[in-house]
Structure formats: structure tokens, C-alpha cells
Amino acid sequence: MTSTQVAPPPAGTSGTSPVVSVRGLRKSYGGRAVLDGLDLDVRRGECFALLGPNGAGKTTTIEVLEGVRRRDAGEVRVLGEDPATAGRAWRARIGVVSQDESAGQALSVREALDHFAAYTSTPRPTDELLAAVGLQEQAGVRVGRLSGGQRRRLAVALGVQGRPELVFLDEPTTGMDPVARRQFWQLVRDLRAGGTTVLLTTHYLEEAAELADRVGVVAGGRLVDVAPPEEIGGQLRRRSTVRWREDGDWRQVSTEAPALVLRDLLAATPHEVPGLSVTRPSLEDVYLSLVGATPGGEQR
Amino acid sequence: MTAVLTGTRPAPPSAARIALARVRLELTVFARERQLVVFTFAYPVLMMVIFSAILGGDERPGDIPFPQYFLAGIAATGIMLISFQAVGTTIAAEREAGLLARLQLLGTPPAAYFAGKVGQVLVALAAQLALLLPVARYGYDVPMPVDLAHWLTFGWVAVLGALAGTVLGIAVSALPGSASSVTTGISALALVLQFFSGVFFGFLELPGWMQQLAALFPLKWLTQGMRSAFLPEQAGAFEVAGGWEHGRTVLVLGAWVIIGLVVCARTFRWRRAEG
Structure with missing residues (x-):
């Protein structure tokens, strides 16, 4: 694949200034708050995942960031605007791979890509896109005949066609x-790897x-935790559960210092501890x- | 995947360039919608065949043979179907399928999208009339417009009618409800207008209240304009106003174009209403 027109980020947009910055985002539908003061920062070049159950407000957040959904309150900056x-x-600087993608069932994959190339001044060549998403063999197939997975790949090709700096998935x-x-x-x-910033939602x-480099957990219309995936949950993560049987009953202790619990337990029990586990x-x-655990964070 | 662009970008393509791409796309998609194509081209011809078979021996006011009178009406109806009805229903379906959401995300100027529809309608209309007119001429001996002036009348009435129909089709596509309910509403409206506007029956045979109601809508004027192109000059005496009223036809159709544009500008949405 050729790599054309890779330019260093212009001064002022590189380094620490976030690509996406959200403060206190609120949105209600019919009096029901879907977003309730959400804060979010996405750095240039990273992949950030918004993680949450269905109905937690992920899609609404993305739609506000894409500029297709009005917000009730809050400050939002995407690529400085x-x-x-x-x-x-x-718009030319962002790319979108949306949930209900439809590129026109009657067109072939190649026709769809060729057509949508007309909407951008910086289109990637159709053959390059087809290769990048592995749809060369389906180039002549009507979009309506693609499998679900193939259609998603076409959606990605369309989403990155204009060489966006930031892609929403x-x-x-x-x-x-x-x-x-x-x-x-x-x-x-x-x-x-090509330097695109990616913001994706997933459950x-x-x-x-x-x-993701960092994961933001959304619940009850707020971001309840942000961390690299291996650190998400922080304190919750460090708590271990020590479990064993005593006199026929299960006992368990939740602790940040399982070794201490174990030492006491073993000292108090001269024989084998049945069913002992530390998880x-x-x-x-x-x-x-x-x-x-979020207050008011019932699934919605 | 490489090649992210972070430097200075060239300006987005002009609305005219996107509009051209839209016209090409709309025609491709239209040509591949087999049912729509068959309906669009066969409907006026079928109507001509059926109604002439039933009423072929009748004459309309001024000793006009029925097929001659009817050609004007069915040409006008064809224009309404191909512009108003087809455009209104396809936009509702495109919105429901999420096609318009993609256009919005790409920053498509709405004017470029509208222009694509207009271009598609005009090309399809030319094809429809190129099929209907020979059928009428050689199948039913209907005389064609007698001179250049009448052909010109035919031309401007067709184009103005198609413009009004397209713009109003875009406007009604914003009606609330699912694509299929919008389709039902549009089809019902189109059907009623055909009866009110003197497509099937001589306009003078309709009750007065129906004539007055029809005069508010474009189809009556489109039909009358078509009669002025196809019928002999003296037949104008049998119109409600005793003449062809070209000035008023331009005025009413033009007014509908403007009303439609205003409604489009205020109500056109890329997405279905917020839930």
C-alpha cells in the first residue's frame, strides 16, 4: 500500500492538545437524561474505547461529537471546533463508521467507493481502499449481496476514504x-498504525x-472510569477474594492484602483448608x- | 492503513461537482430499480390503452376525440408520478435506510442532493414521454403539437410541472412516520388529485367545488397546460376560464415551486426525527 501525503501534524495541534474534549455533556430525550454530565478527552493518535451497556449513552455521545445530534448542555470541542x-x-477531517451503514444496495462495491470519492478533495484510490479492507474479490458485487462482515468492511473503507484525522467507530x-x-x-x-485517532464504542x-490505549466506562450517562484496559477499575481490581470452607459452610473475605488474610487463616487452621482459593x-x-455500582446507574 | 492527512487540506469539492455525481448515481440506481422503472414507463401507456379501449368512441367538448383529450391528462399524470410520487417515496426510503445520514456525515450540501433528484427526474421524464407520445401518435392517431410554439409550450409546461413535482416530493418526504406510511399517503394524494384535476374526465364535467379545489393544486394547471399544447386552439373556449390561461399556469406552478423550496429549506432532514 502506498503512503502518500503524510505530513507532520501542524504546530499547535500536536502533542498534548486533545483531539476530542468534552465537559459536562448533557442530553435528554423526553425528560429522560441519557447523558448526565459526561466528561471526555481523547488524545491525538490514540485509540479510545467508550465501553458500556446498551443504552448507556455511547451512541448519543458519538452523534454529538459527529455534529449530527444537538446537545442540551456542555462544552464540546472536536479537532478544535x-x-x-x-x-x-x-467534516472533511473526520471519518465515520456508523451502526446502520447503508451505501446503496443497488451499487457494486467499486461503484459505491468511486461515487463517494466525489465528496472529498483528498480521496484514497479505490483500489487501495479495496485492498486495505480485503474486498478486492467483492469489488463487482452489489452492496445488497454482501455478508454482514463484508458490509462492515465497506463501511470502514467509506469511513476512511477522505483520509480523516479522527475516525468514529x-x-x-x-x-x-x-x-x-x-x-x-x-x-x-x-x-x-497510519496515525489516525480512533474513538470507538463497544459493549x-x-x-x-x-x-484501546484507554478505556472509558460509561454508565448512567457519565464516564465512571478512564484508564488503560489493564488498569481499569483501579482499586476494585486490586481487591482479591479469599474463599474457603469452614465447618461445612463457605466463607469469603474481600481484601487488598490477601497474603495477610491467608497467613492468619493458615495459622488458625492446623490441618488442610478445604476449598481454599484466592481470586x-x-x-x-x-x-x-x-x-x-454507579448511583442511579440502572441499565437503560 | 496509512496516509492520514494532518496538514493543510484543499477545500471540499464544489456543490456543482457533487451534484453531477449525484445525477449520475440517481440515474444508475433508478435504472436498477426494476419495479419502479416498469411502473414509471408502463403506467401512462397502459392508462392510454385501457381508457381508450373503454371510452375511445367518446368525444370531449369541442368535438375532441377522447384519446387526444386524454393524452394531455396522462402526460401530466406521468410527470406528477415521476416527480412528486417517485421522489417523495424514494427520499423517505433513503432516509429510513440511513443513506441520507451518510450524506450528512460527508457534509453534502442539500442543494447538491436536490439537484441530483431534479436531474434524474428530467432524464426519466424525457424517456417516459418519448415512449408515450409515439404510442398516442401511431396507436391512436393523436395529433402532436402543431408547430414550434406548441412544442415550446409542451416543453415549459413539462419542465415547470416536473420542477414543482420534484420540489413538492422532497417537501412531503419530511412527513412523519415510516417510509411505507409516507408512501401510502403520497400515493393516495396523487390518486385523488388525478380524479380532481380532469385527467380521466373532462374538467368541465366535474362538480364546481371539485374544480375550485383542484385549481389550488399544480396537477390541474399541468393538465390544462398540456391540453393547450395538444388540442386545437378553439378547444380553449371549453376551459373554465374560456382560454388556456398560460399566465396563470406559470404563476400557479411557479408559486408551488417557491412554496416547495421554502418548505424544503425549513423541514428537510437527513435523519428521522429524534426519538
Whole structure:
């Protein structure tokens, strides 16, 4: 694949200034708050995953950032501009792979890519795009005949056609089989390798862990935690559970110092401790307690 | 995947360039919608065949043979179907399918999208009339417009009618509800207008209240304008006003174009309403 027109970031946009900056974002539908004071920063070049259950407000957040959904309150900056008022020059710098992608069923893959090239002044060549997403063999196939996974790949090709600096991926692998999902992850990694900033939403933990530099957990319309995937949950993560049987009953202790608990337990028990185990919470456990532990954070 | 662009970008393509790409795309997609194509081209011809078979021996006011009178009406109806009805229903479907959301994300100027529709309508209309007119001429002996002036009348009435229909089709596509309910509403409206506007029956045979109601809508004027192109000059005496009223036709159709544009500008949305 050729790499054309790679320019260093212009002065002032590099380094620490965030690509996306959100403060106190609020949005209600019919009196029901979907976003309730969400804060978010995405740095240039990183892959940030918004992780949360269905209905947590991920898609609404992305739509506000894309400038297609009005917000009730809050300050939003994407690539230095307010998406609600930004113009076509700004649009040219972002790419979107949306949930309900439809490029026109009657067109072939190549026709769709050739057509949408007319909307940007910096289109990537169609053949390059086809190769990048692995759709060379489907180039002549009508979009309506593609499999779900192939259609998502076309959506990615369309999303990056104009060489965007920032790409939004809204639940990109929902409904994909495991093979297609892994292929898709590789696409996102390739995208990152080219310097594109990626903001993706997902309700799959392993996807966030696999792709993201940082994960933001959304629950109840707020960001309840932000950290690299291996550190998400912080204190929750460090708590271990020591479990054993005593007089036929299960006993368990949740602690940040399992060694101390064990030493006391072993000292107090001269013989074998039945059923003894020490477990650290999985990412999933942490995620579930983050999502469930939020005040007012019932699933919606 | 490489080649992210972070330096200075060239300005986005002009609306005219996108509009050209849209016209090409709209025609491609239209040509591949087999049902729509068949309906669009076969409907006026079929109507001509059916109604002439039933009423072929009748005459309309001024000793005009039925097929001659009817050609004007069915040409006008074809224009309405291909502009108003087809455009309104396809936009509602495109919005529901998320096609318009993609255009919005790409920063497409709405004018470029509208221009694509207009271009598609004009090309499809030319093809439709190129099929209908020979059928009428050689199948039913309907005389064609007698001179250049009448052909010109035919031309401006067709184009102005198609413009009004397209713009109003875009406007009604914003009606709330699913694409299929919008389609039902548009089809019902189009059908009723055909009966009110003197397409099937002589306009003078309609009850007065129906005539007055029809005069508010474009189809009546489109039909009357078509009669002025196809019927002999003296037939104008049998119109409601005793003449062809070209000035008023331009005025009413033009007013509908402007009303439609204003409604489009105020109500056109790329997405379905917020939930």
C-alpha cells in the first residue's frame, strides 16, 4: 500500500492538545437524561474505547461529537471546533463508521467507493481502499449481496476514504462472527498504525481490551472510569477474594492484602483448608461492578 | 492503513461537482430499480390503452376525440408520478435506510442532493414521454403539437410541472412516520388529485367545488397546460376560464415551486426525527 501525503501534524495541534474534549455533556430525550454530565478527552493518535451497556449513552455521545445530534448542555470541542456549528472543511477531517451503514444496495462495491470519492478533495484510490479492507474479490458485487462482515468492511473503507484525522467507530463489530471480528480488529490496528485517532464504542469488553490505549466506562450517562484496559477499575481490581470452607459452610473475605488474610487463616487452621482459593477480579467483574455500582446507574 | 492527512487540506469539492455525481448515481440506481422503472414507463401507456379501449368512441367538448383529450391528462399524470410520487417515496426510503445520514456525515450540501433528484427526474421524464407520445401518435392517431410554439409550450409546461413535482416530493418526504406510511399517503394524494384535476374526465364535467379545489393544486394547471399544447386552439373556449390561461399556469406552478423550496429549506432532514 502506498503512503502518500503524510505530513507532520501542524504546530499547535500536536502533542498534548486533545483531539476530542468534552465537559459536562448533557442530553435528554423526553425528560429522560441519557447523558448526565459526561466528561471526555481523547488524545491525538490514540485509540479510545467508550465501553458500556446498551443504552448507556455511547451512541448519543458519538452523534454529538459527529455534529449530527444537538446537545442540551456542555462544552464540546472536536479537532478544535464545536461540532454543532463546524462546516464542511471540518467534516472533511473526520471519518465515520456508523451502526446502520447503508451505501446503496443497488451499487457494486467499486461503484459505491468511486461515487463517494466525489465528496472529498483528498480521496484514497479505490483500489487501495479495496485492498486495505480485503474486498478486492467483492469489488463487482452489489452492496445488497454482501455478508454482514463484508458490509462492515465497506463501511470502514467509506469511513476512511477522505483520509480523516479522527475516525468514529460506533459498535463496529456488533453481530459479527468471531472470525470477522478478528479481521476487523486488524483493520483498526492498521488504521492506528497510519496515525489516525480512533474513538470507538463497544459493549464488548474484550474488544476494548484488544484495541484501546484507554478505556472509558460509561454508565448512567457519565464516564465512571478512564484508564488503560489493564488498569481499569483501579482499586476494585486490586481487591482479591479469599474463599474457603469452614465447618461445612463457605466463607469469603474481600481484601487488598490477601497474603495477610491467608497467613492468619493458615495459622488458625492446623490441618488442610478445604476449598481454599484466592481470586482476582476479571476485567468483566470490574466492569460489571463499575456499571452496576454507579448511583442511579440502572441499565437503560 | 496509512496516509492520514494532518496538514493543510484543499477545500471540499464544489456543490456543482457533487451534484453531477449525484445525477449520475440517481440515474444508475433508478435504472436498477426494476419495479419502479416498469411502473414509471408502463403506467401512462397502459392508462392510454385501457381508457381508450373503454371510452375511445367518446368525444370531449369541442368535438375532441377522447384519446387526444386524454393524452394531455396522462402526460401530466406521468410527470406528477415521476416527480412528486417517485421522489417523495424514494427520499423517505433513503432516509429510513440511513443513506441520507451518510450524506450528512460527508457534509453534502442539500442543494447538491436536490439537484441530483431534479436531474434524474428530467432524464426519466424525457424517456417516459418519448415512449408515450409515439404510442398516442401511431396507436391512436393523436395529433402532436402543431408547430414550434406548441412544442415550446409542451416543453415549459413539462419542465415547470416536473420542477414543482420534484420540489413538492422532497417537501412531503419530511412527513412523519415510516417510509411505507409516507408512501401510502403520497400515493393516495396523487390518486385523488388525478380524479380532481380532469385527467380521466373532462374538467368541465366535474362538480364546481371539485374544480375550485383542484385549481389550488399544480396537477390541474399541468393538465390544462398540456391540453393547450395538444388540442386545437378553439378547444380553449371549453376551459373554465374560456382560454388556456398560460399566465396563470406559470404563476400557479411557479408559486408551488417557491412554496416547495421554502418548505424544503425549513423541514428537510437527513435523519428521522429524534426519538
